[in-house]
Amino acid sequence: MATTRLWTDAEAEVDPRVKAVFDDIRATRRSDFINNIWRALAGQPDLLERTWASLKAVMVAPGELDPLTKELIYIAVSTANGCSYCVHSHTAAARAKGMTDRQHEELLSVIGMAAQTNALVTAMQLPIDPQFLVEG
């Protein structure tokens, strides 16, 4: 289905850079499961390493926003971008981080509300209220 090949575990074992990333994904997530995006990126070790390093820094390292909030934001972006795989994978990730059905429902409400007002605003081409501008 993909436009690029998905690496098996056996193949990943052979390339030390891929193996190192796969090992780190497994250790970080405390799970043996490697999902398809990493198997697809394995063919390009530079991009694989950069993408995992960034994802780990942004989504795993402690920060100002809690991990579940970050997954909800990720789902929102993925929905607006129409990325089916991403909506599926990050909804699963959000559930794994404790998202309840009720929270998922409210997330849907907010995403739907934002999409509607985005469209209204764009169709009306509204000028930005001066109150919303950050001082130079």
Add this chain to the structure above:
Amino acid sequence: MATTRLWTDAEAEVDPRVKAVFDDIRATRRSDFINNIWRALAGQPDLLERTWASLKAVMVAPGELDPLTKELIYIAVSTANGCSYCVHSHTAAARAKGMTDRQHEELLSVIGMAAQTNALVTAMQLPIDPQFLVEG
């Protein structure tokens, strides 16, 4: 600049349905400020009433997600949809609800990360891992 006219306060006073919504916005937000989206929707009272009622139910009424988290999700959707007005107005709203500069920075990191992996996944047309599917 807009494709529709922005109602002044004087005009809003005259239409009882518009006045009622403007009054409720001011009471709900404890502020006299009515931003442009409501002034632009004033010409169509049905849509004005429905939109404000929905926004109030989703963003103001107590729910499963805290108000700031909902604003961050709103910014994420607005960014992915490229809605300039919406990014400005909801970034201001998030700040008003307590978003710190550090939280804004982390929000940007998550939005950027999600956009990047969305694009990679779409370019690679990845099949969804069966583990991500909700049972029928």
Add this chain to the structure above:
Amino acid sequence: MATTRLWTDAEAEVDPRVKAVFDDIRATRRSDFINNIWRALAGQPDLLERTWASLKAVMVAPGELDPLTKELIYIAVSTANGCSYCVHSHTAAARAKGMTDRQHEELLSVIGMAAQTNALVTAMQLPIDPQFLVEG
């Protein structure tokens, strides 16, 4: 502001292919006004000719949908694509073809509604009901 230069009437006079398209736009629309998209495309006569010929065939020639309906569809696409110039120019075109304020308001309602359900459906990753499929 643009990434390409806008041709003046004096410049358009000099290139016979550009002049021919500008003349035809003026004759077709019974107006001397040439808007910026045509002035920007003037630097590439092939694309200018192809684009104007297509636009004329789709939007001007008699067809199955009336001219105003086609402008409403154009606004809808332009809104969803976030194209500010296009929303402005086709809202003006729709007004010139008779769109009333009330019709514009209803157009906004439909666009907003569609955007909201689009987002909900994408976030929920709904399978298509078999009833909606066209038989092979």
Add this chain to the structure above:
Amino acid sequence: MATTRLWTDAEAEVDPRVKAVFDDIRATRRSDFINNIWRALAGQPDLLERTWASLKAVMVAPGELDPLTKELIYIAVSTANGCSYCVHSHTAAARAKGMTDRQHEELLSVIGMAAQTNALVTAMQLPIDPQFLVEG
């Protein structure tokens, strides 16, 4: 396939709010068929009620645009947003409201034309002609 569960008729019967909406959908459409978006929203009665009430007000209640025109606009938005389910369901709805194959073909022409000029205009970053601006 979905990220949320689809309610069966048996389950919908049990929740009075869900049952009321499903009953009204069936009565309004004079059909027993309930499509997946409503089954998916059934888990969150507030959003279900709000969404159906809005959809009914916008798409079913008599207005300034005829029902078929509104479906064409809905298809246009759904296409630009890349919402597969929505394109399918509203193309089916448009057919049910009388859209002919020839009208569908012309709709495609307009959508394609708009997408092309949207892209050209965005790539050229055209300034908006002053003639298109609504007076303040």
Add this chain to the structure above:
Amino acid sequence: MATTRLWTDAEAEVDPRVKAVFDDIRATRRSDFINNIWRALAGQPDLLERTWASLKAVMVAPGELDPLTKELIYIAVSTANGCSYCVHSHTAAARAKGMTDRQHEELLSVIGMAAQTNALVTAMQLPIDPQFLVEG
């Protein structure tokens, strides 16, 4: 699966305009294979003729950019627009025109990078540096 019917070769033989386009596609590509977009457009000969004529002029005729570069650009647009069919068909076309696995990998890197900075810039609503503007 489609919202429109796909024409078989037998049907295409009967309509002289469709047959002429299909023959030209086969001659131009030196291949008997007609992919689904042309079979879907066959129901509307005007749009079929216009679309193939434009595609041939843009993608096949010699120009300033080499054929492979144009396919990479096509993939980039299709990815950003979330068009699954288009990503698949133009990735295949790029491979047929000589794209190596390593070039595909680098294309992915650029697309992902662009998507990330697009999102950051939109979230930050950056003013355009005067240095980037084309003089009047």
Add this chain to the structure above:
Amino acid sequence: MATTRLWTDAEAEVDPRVKAVFDDIRATRRSDFINNIWRALAGQPDLLERTWASLKAVMVAPGELDPLTKELIYIAVSTANGCSYCVHSHTAAARAKGMTDRQHEELLSVIGMAAQTNALVTAMQLPIDPQFLVEG
């Protein structure tokens, strides 16, 4: 105008991490000019460092695609994403790397063509030809 503050050179001098990135941008580009995206990211040194490091690896380091081709792809993505700042900055970058007016014109043709067929394909919901699938 932005939702975040743009750092001046004087401010950048004070933070050693920001200064290091700004110095490297200037050295890499052999120019004193620092454009707004870097000034906006300066408030979050982690994201600034990661973004510049990625951009340098993808766009500056020698690879399989020549630098100008990568800029054309960047413009294409930015156009489809409707990112005004990005279209401006990467059109300027492409010109600096040798893009001629004629190449820019052809780039526009390809982007417009892709957007049109993307929309047609999405509206028709075409199934992917089996010939386009990569073997498992």
